[in-house]
Amino acid sequence: MSERQLWERYKKYLCGVESVGLTLDVSRMNFADDFFERMRGPMEKAFDAMEALEKGAIANPDEKRMVGHYWLRAPERAPEPGITKEVQDTVAAVRSFADDVHAGRVKPPKADRFTRVLLVGIGGSALGPQLVADALGTAADRMQVFFFDNTDPDGMDRVLAQLGDKLAETLTVVISKSGGTKETRNGMVEAERAYQQKGLDFGRHAVAVTGADSELDRYTKKGNWLKTFPMWDWVGGRTSVLSAVGLLPARLQGLDIDGMLAGARDMDVATRERDALRNPAALMALMWFHAGNGRGAKDMVILPYKDRLMLLSRYLQQLVMESLGKEKDLDGKVVNQGIAVYGNKGSTDQHAYVQQLREGVNNFFATFLEVLKDRDGASMQVEPDITSGDYLLGFFLGTRKALFEKGRESMTLTVPDVSARTLGALIALYERAVGFYATLVNINAYHQPGVEAGKKAAGVVLELQRKVLAKLREDKAKGHTAEEMATTVGAPDEVETVFKVLEHLAANTTHGVKREPGANRFDTRFRAG
């Protein structure tokens, strides 16, 4: 296709949302001329399903739940007045709590003000807040935000070291919809101990966002925490960033949550349009379908040409992969659906994996994210008549062209800037595209049965560790090899797990387990010291 033909295709298919200044260009996707006609029926079904979802249908049949993230930015559209009120009350509570914190009306016992936020959460209870904090944060933020988003002890130590003496001015926000996620529980317990070690009362420094009467909710009551904000079963973790999960940390940081909500609301209005060519979420879902043949055959590479959007691919990884990566379809047929998502930021990626994108295996489609505004204010010229931002544009257009020349497909999303409004709009755009795509491939986008298997298996490992430790203590004088130990604790087939547990125990001082090298690695004897 010549550049001229591409230009004509660009003009023909460009889809824009005036209210947020966003455009989606699909001209470099090689769909056939009759593609949209062929997809008209399936897309009608997707629009119907979305309409029913927004009206409160049980759109998550396996968990028998409504799916209501769209009501978070348009509470008046919720199917029950009680939900409308809860959403409105929660946004008001977030605002007034953050205002109280900023004004020092809610203050730490041993300092004048809270100046830091430590957010403890994982998955949807961290990824959205991390994206928002990084995309919109500035040196002028009201509070600085830190994260515990894993059960990695060293990761937590590193954050605590950064906080240092400022822990006395730190408000910890524990976020867990279920209130029972172990990584988050561990982060909370570790944070609590860090406060205690500094003679600080954790409850006076802590708030939670969680479901009513969850394990976490009960813990907050026992510990007399400052406040608890609600999470509802009709909001999924990966679509919760515009609930208290994302709004509370954002408002504490001093960010424009009204702008985020308004951007999402505007995008929702635009993506209710039933003409797929004028609806960027429908168009995007159709492009995903086209690229991967409705089977996820191609990976989604997210290439934002803006440092502030670097975490977008991590955020989308959960939104897309946890939603679409499903073994069975809605009829119970094994389909193994999904779309793999990865990416970092342009033009940095040019110096990392773009080599493979252009010349290696053609198993992806790219989504370029172009941001028109370079920075606040004018730029210096790094060469006559050329700025750093001009280079960024040059590299984006150059890479896109180079990929196209080699038959690599791409879409381009263009936004005027990285602001609360555009970020809210981008989030809403992808949420709805995921919903549409799920109907196109007939799967439930709103559950995550696959995650449970790993959680259960981890529980079995920890149970085994308890037995191993008990046995080591009982047989203090006598060391055990992994083989002996596995048999002794009645799990001979789990010998590899036992071996890994013993190696880990001996590598750390906590449990006092020592290793005595044998003739080879597997003859190593482990003993309680």
Ligand SMILES: O=P(O)(O)OC[C@H]1O[C@](O)(CO)[C@@H](O)[C@@H]1O
């Ligand atoms: O908010 P919670 O309940 O702690 O869950 C955290 C994350 O864990 C998951 O359930 C997956 O295990 C995600 O869907 C969710 O975002």
